[in-house]
Amino acid sequence: MSQNSPSFDDSGSSFENYEFTFESYLNDSSRIEADYEVLQIVLDGRNYLAPFSKESPPKKVLDIATGTGRWAIEMGDEFPQAEITGTDLSPIQPTCVPPNVTFYVEDNTEEWDYTPDFDYIHTRVTFACWSDMPDEIIRQAYAHLRPGGWFEAQETFSNIEYEDSDNPEEVAARSSNAFVRWVDEVKQLGGAVARPFDDACKLKEWLEEAGFVDVQERVYKIPLSGWPLEERTKRLGELWRANIEAGLGAFSYALFNRVQDRSLEEIEVSLPSLTTREDRHR
Numbered sequence: 001m002s003q004n005s006p007s008f009d010d011s012g013s014s015f016e017n018y019e020f021t022f023e024s025y026l027n028d029s030s031r032i033e034a035d036y037e038v039l040q041i042v043l044d045g046r047n048y049l050a051p052f053s054k055e056s057p058p059k060k061v062l063d064i065a066t067g068t069g070r071w072a073i074e075m076g077d078e079f080p081q082a083e084i085t086g087t088d089l090s091p092i093q094p095t096c097v098p099p100n101v102t103f104y105v106e107d108n109t110e111e112w113d114y115t116p117d118f119d120y121i122h123t124r125v126t127f128a129c130w131s132d133m134p135d136e137i138i139r140q141a142y143a144h145l146r147p148g149g150w151f152e153a154q155e156t157f158s159n160i161e162y163e164d165s166d167n168p169e170e171v172a173a174r175s176s177n178a179f180v181r182w183v184d185e186v187k188q189l190g191g192a193v194a195r196p197f198d199d200a201c202k203l204k205e206w207l208e209e210a211g212f213v214d215v216q217e218r219v220y221k222i223p224l225s226g227w228p229l230e231e232r233t234k235r236l237g238e239l240w241r242a243n244i245e246a247g248l249g250a251f252s253y254a255l256f257n258r259v260q261d262r263s264l265e266e267i268e269v270s271l272p273s274l275t276t277r278e279d280r281h282r
């Protein structure tokens, strides 16, 4: 997935929560639920793109880094005959779940101890969770799927693009845009500390290298604020912007302070303050 149309007018207020660290950002339940809503819109209400249906349901499903387990629970409801397992480092899953859904607290970077007979293994929004996704996740997913099984990774990629990339003004605006620079810097630092943010754009290659066949890649754009006029896309942009606002301070603190030893004051003044298209058109 990719993002387009940078737009962010954060005034720095989100940095008030600088104690809110990168790890707590990744497993913050309300933010994870917001991500779920975003992906529901992106995928037109679907939970998966793999070719399953009521007539051809999966039998055994594994959701890696399940977060609040929302996806696993929805899959359990949709496929009551299937056995759904969700695993995560954090015990943030509810206890009241459908009878065919089970959660385990596990570090999925360690060797998996499951019977290798899943017919569907899934990840979503796990950027910066793995230091080596091909070895930690893709290799193990391949080994734990039965022949004919599906692996589906619904991952986000922070590639900031403008709608009109042929327009020189837009190209110039990109290079001077504070939010674009912030994203580039965060990605660079994330890579430097083995927390890569750009796994999504390498997935197809990695899956093919691991031996998967019939590898399909779908790329969706997500607006970075509510500038689109069309209602569905506007809602998507509003949700995504709120999501990024929630993470701005946490990412900055985790990377700029912990990795680069920048002071909190320095980070605070360097946080991007961008103007949205909506604001410009007002």
Ligand SMILES: C[S@@+](CC[C@H](N)C(=O)[O-])C[C@H]1O[C@@H](n2cnc3c(N)ncnc32)[C@H](O)[C@@H]1O
Residues within 6 Å of the ligand: 026, 027, 032, 033, 035, 036, 064, 065, 066, 067, 068, 069, 070, 071, 087, 088, 089, 090, 106, 107, 108, 109, 123, 124, 125, 126, 129, 130
């Ligand atoms: C951004 S959340 C995504 C949750 C879920 N996949 C979703 O889309 O709703 C990332 C999740 O990865 C989990 N995580 C990070 N590192 C992990 C690891 N090594 N093993 C298992 N889970 C991990 C975090 O605890 C967090 O719940």
